[in-house]
Amino acid sequence: MELKGKTPSESKTIMTEMVLPNDTNHLHNLRGGKILHWMDIATAIAASKHAGAIVVTVSVDQVSFVNPIKLGDVVTIIAKVTRSFNTSIETHVEVWAENIPTQNKYKCNEAYYSFVALDSNGKPRKTATVIPESDEEIEQYEKALKRRQLRLIIAGRMKPEEADELKSLFTVNQKK
Numbered sequence: 001m002e003l004k005g006k007t008p009s010e011s012k013t014i015m016t017e018m019v020l021p022n023d024t025n026h027l028h029n030l031r032g033g034k035i036l037h038w039m040d041i042a043t044a045i046a047a048s049k050h051a052g053a054i055v056v057t058v059s060v061d062q063v064s065f066v067n068p069i070k071l072g073d074v075v076t077i078i079a080k081v082t083r084s085f086n087t088s089i090e091t092h093v094e095v096w097a098e099n100i101p102t103q104n105k106y107k108c109n110e111a112y113y114s115f116v117a118l119d120s121n122g123k124p125r126k127t128a129t130v131i132p133e134s135d136e137e138i139e140q141y142e143k144a145l146k147r148r149q150l151r152l153i154i155a156g157r158m159k160p161e162e163a164d165e166l167k168s169l170f171t172v173n174q175k176k
Contacts, residue, residue: 003128008137011050011081011091015042019073019097030069035095035108036060042079043091043113050081050089051117051127058088059151061112069097069108082112082137083144087124089115090144112147 017038019030040057047055069075079093095108119125132141146165152158153166160166 003126005129005131006050006081007131007133008080008082009133011046011079013042013046013049013077013079015045015077015079017075017077019069019071019075021071024071027068028071030071030073030075032065035065035069035075036063038075038077039063039079039093039095039111040113042077043093044115046079046081046091047089047113047115047117050084050130051115051125053117053119053125053127055089055115055117058114058116059155060114061147061151063109063111065109067097067106067108069095070099073097073099075108079113081130082132082140083130083148084127085148087116087126088148089117089127090148091115092140114148114151 015038023030023034025031044055044057074097076096076098077093078096079091082090082092084090091113092110093113094110096105097108098105116124117127130141132138149158149163149166153160153163
């Protein structure tokens with residue numbers, strides 16, 4: 001059965017949360033584990049929308065915490081699919097926070113999450129291709145193969161010499 005391609009906008013998920021006292025550390029900043037939890041939920045929803053199926057998290061690329069999120073701030077998490085590979089789906093997520101009284105909005109972090117779509121028996125299943133529309137979506141789509149190959153190398157599931165998209169990173173120029 002041929003699956004119809006989907007655009008990133010069809011998977012776009014926006015999740016909003018307020019930072020409450022129980023979500024914070026002793027400095028009254030949102031705990032890192034809590035934001036990672038929210039990011040995982042938002043990206044899983046986006047991947048699920050794209051796959052039309054249950055998905056499981058396979059990997060999370062580096063997450064850098066650029067700005068702390070304070071008690072009382074409103075957090076907006078925006079996730080959407082960037083590319084799919086047979087049964088796996090890559091999503092991109094951005095996290096923004098806003099102090100409502102001051103109207104200060106600031107970016108906190110971003111990351112790429114990868115998922116595998118599952119059938120009703122819990123086995124990996126094919127997923128629809130991604131049809132990027134904007135220039136940003138096209139760029140994310142094109143760079144996704146490099147990110148995927150790097151993930152596979154780090155996980156020990158691909159040898160560096162097999163990563164055609166990354167060869168220049170792993171080969172040493174030899175002078176003659």
